[in-house]
Amino acid sequence: MSTSTAEITARCQALFDDLNFSYAREWKAAVPGRIVVGYMPFYVPRELIHAAGGLALGVLGGGEQLEVIQGDAYYQSYICRIPRSTIELGVTNRLDFVDVMLFPSICDVIRNLSGMWKIMFPKVRSRYFDVPQNYSDEVGGAFYINELTELREMLAETSGREVTDASLRASIGLYNENRALVREVYAFRARQPWKAPSAEVYLLMRAGMILAVEEHSRLLREYLAAAAAEDRPRRDNSRVVVTGAFCEQPPLNLIKSIELSGCYIVDDDFMLVNRWEQSDVPQDGDPLANLARAYLHNSANTSAKYEPDVEQKGLYLVEAVKRSRAEGVIFASPSFCDPALLERPMLQRVLAAHDIPFIAFKYAENSGQMQPIREQAGTFADSIKLWSNP
Amino acid sequence: MTVTAAAEVVKDSSMLKQKEMISGNYRKLETAAADGRKVAATFVPGNLNELIMCFDMLNNLPEINAIQNGLRKKTGGYIMEAEKRGHSEDVCTYVKADLGMIAKGNIGPDGQKLPNPDLLLLSYTGCFTFMKWFELLRDHYRCETAMLHVPYQGDGKISPNMIAYVVKQLKEEVIPKLERISGVKFDIDRLRENMAHSARAEEDFVWVLESAKRKPSPIDAYFGGVYYIGPIFTAFRGTEDATGYYRLLRAEIAERIARGQGPVTPSGDMPSERYRLVVEGPPNWTSFRDFWKMFYEEGAVVVASTYTKVGGLYDQGFRHDPAKPLESLAEYCLGCYTNRNLPSRIDLIEKYMEEYEADGILINSIKSCNSFSAGQLLVLREIERRTGKPGAFIESDLVDPRYFSPANIKNRLESYFQMVDQRRAGGSTPARAA
Numbered sequence: 025m026s027t028s029t030a031e032i033t034a035r036c037q038a039l040f041d042d043l044n045f046s047y048a049r050e051w052k053a054a055v056p057g058r059i060v061v062g063y064m065p066f067y068v069p070r071e072l073i074h075a076a077g078g079l080a081l082g083v084l085g086g087g088e089q090l091e092v093i094q095g096d097a098y099y100q101s102y103i104c105r106i107p108r109s110t111i112e113l114g115v116t117n118r119l120d121f122v123d124v125m126l127f128p129s130i131c132d133v134i135r136n137l138s139g140m141w142k143i144m145f146p147k148v149r150s151r152y153f154d155v156p157q158n159y160s161d162e163v164g165g166a167f168y169i170n171e172l173t174e175l176r177e178m179l180a181e182t183s184g185r186e187v188t189d190a191s192l193r194a195s196i197g198l199y200n201e202n203r204a205l206v207r208e209v210y211a212f213r214a215r216q217p218w219k220a221p222s223a224e225v226y227l228l229m230r231a232g233m234i235l236a237v238e239e240h241s242r243l244l245r246e247y248l249a250a251a252a253a254e255d256r257p258r259r260d261n262s263r264v265v266v267t268g269a270f271c272e273q274p275p276l277n278l279i280k281s282i283e284l285s286g287c288y289i290v291d292d293d294f295m296l297v298n299r300w301e302q303s304d305v306p307q308d309g310d311p312l313a314n315l316a317r318a319y320l321h322n323s324a325n326t327s328a329k330y331e332p333d334v335e336q337k338g339l340y341l342v343e344a345v346k347r348s349r350a351e352g353v354i355f356a357s358p359s360f361c362d363p364a365l366l367e368r369p370m371l372q373r374v375l376a377a378h379d380i381p382f383i384a385f386k387y388a389e390n391s392g393q394m395q396p397i398r399e400q401a402g403t404f405a406d407s408i409k410l411w412s413n414p
Numbered sequence: 415m416t417v418t419a420a421a422e423v424v425k426d427s428s429m430l431k432q433k434e435m436i437s438g439n440y441r442k443l444e445t446a447a448a449d450g451r452k453v454a455a456t457f458v459p460g461n462l463n464e465l466i467m468c469f470d471m472l473n474n475l476p477e478i479n480a481i482q483n484g485l486r487k488k489t490g491g492y493i494m495e496a497e498k499r500g501h502s503e504d505v506c507t508y509v510k511a512d513l514g515m516i517a518k519g520n521i522g523p524d525g526q527k528l529p530n531p532d533l534l535l536l537s538y539t540g541c542f543t544f545m546k547w548f549e550l551l552r553d554h555y556r557c558e559t560a561m562l563h564v565p566y567q568g569d570g571k572i573s574p575n576m577i578a579y580v581v582k583q584l585k586e587e588v589i590p591k592l593e594r595i596s597g598v599k600f601d602i603d604r605l606r607e608n609m610a611h612s613a614r615a616e617e618d619f620v621w622v623l624e625s626a627k628r629k630p631s632p633i634d635a636y637f638g639g640v641y642y643i644g645p646i647f648t649a650f651r652g653t654e655d656a657t658g659y660y661r662l663l664r665a666e667i668a669e670r671i672a673r674g675q676g677p678v679t680p681s682g683d684m685p686s687e688r689y690r691l692v693v694e695g696p697p698n699w700t701s702f703r704d705f706w707k708m709f710y711e712e713g714a715v716v717v718a719s720t721y722t723k724v725g726g727l728y729d730q731g732f733r734h735d736p737a738k739p740l741e742s743l744a745e746y747c748l749g750c751y752t753n754r755n756l757p758s759r760i761d762l763i764e765k766y767m768e769e770y771e772a773d774g775i776l777i778n779s780i781k782s783c784n785s786f787s788a789g790q791l792l793v794l795r796e797i798e799r800r801t802g803k804p805g806a807f808i809e810s811d812l813v814d815p816r817y818f819s820p821a822n823i824k825n826r827l828e829s830y831f832q833m834v835d836q837r838r839a840g841g842s843t844p845a846r847a848a
């Protein structure tokens with residue numbers, strides 16, 4: 025018997041709610057020698073972790089359920105929420121099974137958190153994972169291959185298992201498959217958003233932060249089949265792209281509120297790591313060079329990446345709007361998020377130049393009041409309809 | 415990130431010289447077009463002044479403009495202007511002060527119009543905001559941009575991979591662009607010569623900083639320090655002018671030592687040294703003098719600060735090295751204070767606490783600056799734990815007057831100084847004033 029979207033969503037919701045990460049703990053305990061590698065948003069090369077016999081565990085803060093008590097003592101009021109709730113997860117031993125923590129190069133907060141982790145959790149191997157902002161193969165590529173090599177060695181040392189080219193190629197294959205399915209889910213939702221509500225898609229993608237890649241791919245496949253088979257009422261919603269939420273995550277209620285207020289989310293940047301490489305990474309040849317080339321020439325655009333060509337600046341968002349046939353953009357960014365908030369005016373200028381309407385608001389992962397957001401999104405949805413049907 | 419002689423505080427010849435250097439650079443910027451000079455806009459930490467000079471280009475530093483405008487109390491209006499134009503209240507106020515100034519006609523701190531840059535030289539070190547700031551500027555100016563990505567010292571060390579990456583970018587991206595835009599061919603010997611000048615100035619600069627190990631300290635290494643870093647962090651490192659400035663400064667400090675004097679303050683010589691502090695974090699600029707006064711009135715001298723290391727840790731041995739110019743530039747960029755990981759920053763502060771025999775650590779946490787501020791509460795705890803000395807934590811902003819609360823800060827400082835007194839009198843548990 026096939027699984028229903030409700031069953032799949034319930035499973036994803038359980039994973040999402042479980043701040044003790046039981047799945048990852050059990051996964052690790054099941055086979056001796058397994059390691060768990062935690063990573064912060066937005067991107068790390070998960071293929072390397074997989075090839076080292078590791079589980080890549082996305083750590084996206086504590087969300088709305090976690091009561092942050094100790095974490096607040098580490099951060100001033102004007103710093104976003106995710107580092108404090110992540111510290112909370114750490115000091116309450118919820119991440120005590122994690123062998124390695126990776127802190128991607130995204131902003132100064134996560135960068136400094138990498139050093140805090142070294143001090144606060146000296147037994148965990150933690151690494152700031154740098155990526156190039158220069159996209160030439162000989163320059164940024166060479167630098168990046170070296171970074172990847174160092175990471176590969178670190179992971180192999182932790183797991184006691186050599187990361188061979190062959191295993192890496194196999195892992196690339198699995199992640200290619202996973203990314204293709206993720207793209208398919210996004211495309212499906214863009215085609216028939218009433219059949220794939222955003223909160224469901226969100227939870228499905230969040231499951232990819234926890235589950236082993238093979239299992240996540242299976243779930244994606246099941247979801248695609250179930251969602252296509254189920255009949256759901258089609259509402260007269262406006263179609264929007266949500267952007268700016270690539271790190272600290274909005275509360276699930278916020279995503280639901282956007283949809284309830286009359287907007288179908290047809291594209292978003294909630295968890296970019298799932299769709300980082302935009303097409304398959306080649307499996308033949310040198311795997312590290314392939315990963316590097318994919319990063320340089322074929323990865324998602326986001327605020328934390330430099331755009332060398334002024335004419336291209338922000339077009340990624342216009343393309344996302346066109347690709348998903350959206351009618352407007354919602355800038356939803358965490359309060360105090362420098363990368364998202366500094367990028368915003370540039371993106372808004374580009375959208376205005378393309379006559380794409382937008383609204384903007386800020387949130388925190390534990391925002392409770394949804395009414396203002398619902399009203400703002402509702403008014404936006406109505407005005408889009410007015411504009412498109414003058 | 416540095417201050418220059420905006421406040422009429424001192425009459426020493428080094429100060430007058432510095433003031434003249436700064437206004438001279440503004441004058442050159444104002445007449446750049448008429449003089450046929452090309453202008454590069456670039457940032458303070460990890461700047462490539464020696465290299466820029468090889469192409470006869472002028473150097474305009476947006477952070478310095480923001481600071482100068484802050485000291486002149488113009489930034490409040492500029493920040494509001496930027497916010498009115500859609501920039502978030504949450505982001506770095508240097509950026510908004512700069513964008514607001516541009517939106518209001520790009521009139522520089524000394525009242526003259528600043529030139530549009532011919533090149534945005536994004537050699538960003540130690541802060542992600544720089545990258546967005548330059549994208550925002552590029553969006554406005556639509557001019558050429560050269561990007562030098564400086565990797566972060568995540569593991570607290572500079573690896574050969576990092577050096578190779580930066581050098582390659584210099585060779586393949588930065589230098590060719592500078593050549594093309596300026597029309598001047600790169601001459602590595604000229605670079606070496608500039609770097610030799612830098613190294614001489616750096617030597618004297620370090621001597622000045624280290625003079626604070628004496629008791630009493632002849633300098634204030636934070637409030638006074640921001641004047642001392644002026645030339646070496648900005649458009650002058652590598653010039654004869656800067657070398658001359660530091661020679662002069664060193665001689666002045668040597669005299670102060672000989673006379674047993676403490677630091678000079680806006681109200682004259684500081685009569686007695688009661689507290690020796692290490693300060694972490696940038697100062698506030700819009701109330702700079704009031705802020706400083708809260709210290710010198712209490713006899714508090716800052717003997718070492720981290721802010722005076724954002725443009726290089728010369729006191730830890732780094733010198734621009736003419737023998738390996740590009741590698742040395744790379745090492746310079748990689749080694750600036752905020753490009754060091756948090757454990758290295760803590761180690762450095764601990765070292766300062768010991769070497770400069772400080773009574774405590776004070777953190778001025780800046781709302782604008784995640785690069786400095788994210789993690790400072792842990793820095794405070796660690797330093798207190800390791801040294802047993804008390805720490806204090808205050809909050810303000812760089813150039814946004816809305817975030818400087820004098821009464822609050824003064825209160826905190828006063829109770830902190832009391833705590834230092836108590837500790838001296840035999841108290842043992844470190845406690846915080848904040």
Ligand code: SF4
Pocket residue numbers: 104105106107130131132133134271272358360361362363364
């Ligand atoms: S939410 Fe923004 S500022 Fe905070 S850690 Fe993430 S990217 Fe950095």
Ligand code: SF4
Pocket residue numbers: 506507508509540541542543544782783784785786812
């Ligand atoms: S965030 Fe800090 S380091 Fe970065 S530009 Fe602003 S003040 Fe300077």
